Amino acid sequence: MSGTDxxxxxxxxCEDTMRLDERAVARxxxxxxxxxxxxxxxxxxxxxxxxxxxxxLTVACTAQAPLFAQEAAEAGAPAPTFVNIREHAGWAAEGRxxxxxxxxxxxxxxxxxxxxxxxPLRSEGVTLVLGRDAVALEAAxxxxxxxxxxVLLTGAQDVTPPRSAPFPVMKGRARNAxxxxxxxxxxxxxxxxxxxxxxxxxxxxxxxxGAVSRADIVLDLSGGAPLxxxxxxRQGYLRADPADAAAVERAxxxxxxLTGTFxxxxxxxxxxxxxxxxxxxxxxxxxxIDLCPTGAITPGTGPLKDQVVISAEICAGCGACAAVCPTGxxxxxxxxxxxxxxxxxxxxxxxxxxxxxxxxxxxxxxxPVLLLHDEAQGEPMLDALARHGDGLPxxxxxxxxxxxxxxxxxxxxxxxxxxxxxxxxxxxxxxRHGAEGLARNIETVNAALAGMGLGHPSPRAAVIETDDPFTxxxxxxxxxxxxxxxxxxxxxxxxxPREMALxxxxxxxxxxxxxxxxxxLPALAPFGAAHVAVSGCTLCLACTSVCPTSxxxxxxxTPQLRFLEDACVQCGLCAATCPEKVIxxxxxxxxxxxxxxxxxxxxxxxxxxxRCGKLFGTKASIARVKAKLAAHWMFADPAKQAILELCEDxxxxxxxxxxxxxxxxxxxxVTKTTEDYLREAERAKKxxxx
Numbered sequence: 001m002s003g004t005d006x007x008x009x010x011x012x013x014c015e016d017t018m019r020l021d022e023r024a025v026a027r028x029x030x031x032x033x034x035x036x037x038x039x040x041x042x043x044x045x046x047x048x049x050x051x052x053x054x055x056x057l058t059v060a061c062t063a064q065a066p067l068f069a070q071e072a073a074e075a076g077a078p079a080p081t082f083v084n085i086r087e088h089a090g091w092a093a094e095g096r097x098x099x100x101x102x103x104x105x106x107x108x109x110x111x112x113x114x115x116x117x118x119x120p121l122r123s124e125g126v127t128l129v130l131g132r133d134a135v136a137l138e139a140a141x142x143x144x145x146x147x148x149x150x151v152l153l154t155g156a157q158d159v160t161p162p163r164s165a166p167f168p169v170m171k172g173r174a175r176n177a178x179x180x181x182x183x184x185x186x187x188x189x190x191x192x193x194x195x196x197x198x199x200x201x202x203x204x205x206x207x208x209x210g211a212v213s214r215a216d217i218v219l220d221l222s223g224g225a226p227l228x229x230x231x232x233x234r235q236g237y238l239r240a241d242p243a244d245a246a247a248v249e250r251a252x253x254x255x256x257x258l259t260g261t262f263x264x265x266x267x268x269x270x271x272x273x274x275x276x277x278x279x280x281x282x283x284x285x286x287x288x289i290d291l292c293p294t295g296a297i298t299p300g301t302g303p304l305k306d307q308v309v310i311s312a313e314i315c316a317g318c319g320a321c322a323a324v325c326p327t328g329x330x331x332x333x334x335x336x337x338x339x340x341x342x343x344x345x346x347x348x349x350x351x352x353x354x355x356x357x358x359x360x361x362x363x364x365x366x367x368p369v370l371l372l373h374d375e376a377q378g379e380p381m382l383d384a385l386a387r388h389g390d391g392l393p394x395x396x397x398x399x400x401x402x403x404x405x406x407x408x409x410x411x412x413x414x415x416x417x418x419x420x421x422x423x424x425x426x427x428x429x430x431x432r433h434g435a436e437g438l439a440r441n442i443e444t445v446n447a448a449l450a451g452m453g454l455g456h457p458s459p460r461a462a463v464i465e466t467d468d469p470f471t472x473x474x475x476x477x478x479x480x481x482x483x484x485x486x487x488x489x490x491x492x493x494x495x496x497p498r499e500m501a502l503x504x505x506x507x508x509x510x511x512x513x514x515x516x517x518x519x520x521l522p523a524l525a526p527f528g529a530a531h532v533a534v535s536g537c538t539l540c541l542a543c544t545s546v547c548p549t550s551x552x553x554x555x556x557x558t559p560q561l562r563f564l565e566d567a568c569v570q571c572g573l574c575a576a577t578c579p580e581k582v583i584x585x586x587x588x589x590x591x592x593x594x595x596x597x598x599x600x601x602x603x604x605x606x607x608x609x610x611r612c613g614k615l616f617g618t619k620a621s622i623a624r625v626k627a628k629l630a631a632h633w634m635f636a637d638p639a640k641q642a643i644l645e646l647c648e649d650x651x652x653x654x655x656x657x658x659x660x661x662x663x664x665x666x667x668x669x670v671t672k673t674t675e676d677y678l679r680e681a682e683r684a685k686k687x688x689x690x
Contacts, residue, residue, distance in 0.1 A: 007031035007056040009106050010047060011085070012039035014061070018090030021099025021358055028103030028354025030110065030346075031058060040064035044071070051077050058110055060085045060102070083109035087383045088398050092391025103354035104397055108347035113335045117266040119312045123182045123236065124148070125259040128215040130174055130222040133157045135242040139221060139252050140167055146256050150213065152188065154222055158201040161194065169194055171204040172211065177218065177227040180313040181236025181258065186213045186227070219255050221248060230293040230433050233316035235264065267317035267334055268310055272300075274329035275307035276571035279546035284573030287524060288321035288330055293433035297321060319406020320434030323441060326526035326569035327548060328496030334402040341414050341493035341500060344370065347397055348418040349490060367421035367483035369476065371398045372407060377467070378426050385469040396476050405434040409526065410497040412445040412461055413504035416454075417511070419488030422479055423461045426472065431465070438463070444525045448589055451519030452509050456482045486511045498526050498569070509591055521587040528570045528587040530563060534602045536582035537561065539618055543574035543583060553598060559618045560603040565595040609647035611654075616647045 009031035013020050015038055026033040034050060036043045039061060050057055051072060057080040059068050065082045072079050083105050089098040125147040129140045132154045140149045141162075149167040152174065153159060161169070172188040179185050190207035197203070220227065220239040228234045238254050240247035276285040277299065288297050288308060296314035300307045310321070310330065322332040331337060351368050371392070373382070382398060385391055392398060397420075401407065404425045415423050425442070427435060442461045449455050460482075464475050489507035493500040509516065521527060530543075530551065539559050543552040551567040552574055554560065575583040604618040626635075626644050635641040643654050 005056050005110075007058060007110055008034060008050045008053065009058045009060065010034050010036060010039060010050055011060040011102070011106070012036040012043075014038075014063075014086055014090070018086060019096045020090070020102070021096075024099030024354045024358040025103045025106070027357035028100060028350040029058075029106040030350060031106065040067055047071065048075070051075055051080075056110070057081070058083060058106055060106055062086075081109050087386035088392060089394075091386040092394065094394035095391065097358075097394040099358050100351050100354035101394055101397055104347045104351035107350035108343050108399065111339070111343040111346050113339050113343075116334050117269070118263040119266045121181045121235070121262045121264055121313060123216040123258050123260065123262070125217070126215050127217040127219060127255060128152060128184070128186060128213050130154075130218065130220045131242065132222050132224075133242060134159055135248060136221045137162065137165070137169070139219065139248060141165075142252055143219075143255060147217070147259070150215075152191075152213070153202065154224070155190075155202075155204065160200060161198045161202055169202070171202070172207065174222070174227060177237075179236075180234065180311070181262065182216045183313070184215045184218050184236065186215065186218065187211070188213055217255055217258050219251060221251070229295050230316060233294060233433070234314070235262075264313070265317060265334055266312045267315050267319065267332065268312070268322055269331045269333050269336075270310050271329050272304065272307040274327045274548065276327050276329070276548040276569060276573060277308045278306045279548070279573050280577060281305075282546065282573060282576045284546075284548075284576060285326060285569070285571040287324040287326065287437075291320040291324060291434055291437050293318060293320070316433070317403055317406075318432070318434035319403045320437040322497075323406055323408045323434075323437040324524070324526075326498060326571060328498055331497065332403075332406045332408075334406075337408055337410050337497045337500065338493060340401065340411060344399065344411060344415050345418045345493065347399060348415065348420055348488065351397060352419055352488060367395060367481040368419060369393075369396045369422045369424060369479055370415045370420040371396050371424050371426065371476065372401050372404055372411075373398060373426040374402065374404055375400055377428055381426070381467075381469040381472055385473050389470050389473050390477070392473070393477055395481075403434075405432055405438050407438055407441065408497045408501070409441045409444055410493065410500035410504065412441055413448070413501045413508070414493055416445070416449065416460065416484075417489045417491070417504040417507045419484075421460070421481070421483045422456075422458070424476065424479075425461075425463045427463050427465045429465050429467045435463075440522070440524060443522050447521050447525075448505055448519055449508075451521075451589065452505075452512055452514040452516050454484065454508065454512055454514070456480070458482070484512065486513070502527070502566070505589060506591065517590070517592050519589040519591075521589060523587055524570070525587040526569050527589050528568055528585055529565050529590065530568055530570075530574055531584050531586060532561070532563070532601050533582035533584075536580045537602050538580060538621060538624070539602060539604060540579060542577050542579060546573045546577045548573065555603075558603065559606050561601045562598040563601050564598045565590050607645070609645070609650055611646055611650040614647045614649070 009029050036046050039047055059080045059082050062082050062084040069079050085102045085105055089101045127147040127149050129136050129151045136151050140151050144166045151169045152172050155171045172191040175187045175189050177186045188211045189209040191211035192204040192207040195203040218237045221242045223242050226239055228237055231237055231239055238251040240251040294314055294316050296311045297308050300309045319332045321330045404427055412423055445461050446459055449460050458480050466472050489511055491507050541554050544554045549567040549569055551564050553562045570585050570587055604620050606615045607617045607619045607622050608615055626641060629635045643651055
């Protein structure tokens, strides 16, 4: 069967070590299927024949990908797309039932991924070596011919000066540091130069606090606390325990390679106008700042005071910020959520189509489980499980992502809408930076499913934290088969991640026929209502001026406050800004039609100026002002109090032409001196005696 782009899929049984269900694969893979048994050697001509057609080509083999890529390059043809059906499907105890999975993997691999934007970093090799003993000097000596070095010793241990050193040696304590590869700044206390007369050990002159050292590379062999959070992913900052010779060797080798220009992925695309961090000096959303493990995200200043600032140079790509950003201001680029959603959709829908062509496969065609994993940890574990264990169950569909911690709510909700019965995310047993955001999204999607009656005692979505492939296999095999009792949605994911998540959740509710109108969600979920205690609301409309998504809006024609629940991201700026403190947030999903249209929260009759007829304010607000000022001497006269009923223009006219003296007031009390009080007291005393 030919796909819509005329793609050819070359599927090899790897010398018949896999049982291939040609019918199921052909039906679901979305391409013209061509089979082989030894494609990389005896049947290489089949690859070359497919290559010569000029059509897009998917090769279901990753073991020999370099060979096929080389042949394509020599032929001047585009590189094929590669997919692993051997370790991920065929080499398994349930390999005979893995035909639908193979079809799904082939179809998903053909989904194009956009190019990743890059950030250039430049290092001239200026290096600061932090050390406590002779290890730092030895490391610097080995790098002196390649880097421009300065050694900063802590002074905690005596160090014998070399006879001649081609680099400066100083004493000091690195108090803190900022920056990245090519732009580090280290603040040093007690910075001191050595005395030329140092003999058996370095002797240093007087120290200076607050000195700043600028460097392209920092090689930290001090053995102290790291200078950066998540220091292991700070490019250009190399740290090793000076007592660990092997670690020092690795750090020296890495430092030697850090000169020149480097292209670093721009992991996060950021649109500041969508950021809900702050308005009018009030803080709202801080989700990304709270989760960033590297300190790459900071509150903006100056013209950027209402948003956060993300340093692309420091960002290590965990994606936690994008995973929890409620407005879509921060989005992951490796790849974007929309592209990954297309791949998940293709994977699950192709699996269903292929399974219908193989009704007798049993477990392989029921209740698919989506397994999300990365390359560094996940690929070796799946390989080991396939080679030395039972492999993956036939219904478990593995999908590689760049960072599991970047998985947002739209991908989890979309997976269930497109037919997954469960989603599992593989993480290391030791944990991973930024995983709090992923845990929050898993909690939210499980709450949404439970509220729609689609939950299960075994969580629909969860993480598997292990570094043992056999533990992973056992956990996946033990998952209960709990398919949804309805056909999956086929909707396309469109818009921001938040919009895609809402589309998927609505599609699930429609497909399930759930009668749930509202579903409670955990705190910090990106959906919900902002309730206004109407009796306390003065229609000041401060909430409308700070709402970043226009969930709160005013009516320009009449005093009215409106609320659009579908637009509310629960940032909290409205509640923080409300002077009357009458706004509270409720995280929830509201499937009612009213949530998709602005609803009037409060409205009042406008006040008309009795002199010119202009509409201004509300009658209620004017009444409140009059009541508060009724006891003031200036408005004791009803005629003067009537000025408050005038518009701002007529009020000025009346004040200037109506004889109103703002400085007039009741008669001032007579000034009394101490003698007056004493005299009055004497008179009162005589009156009592008389």
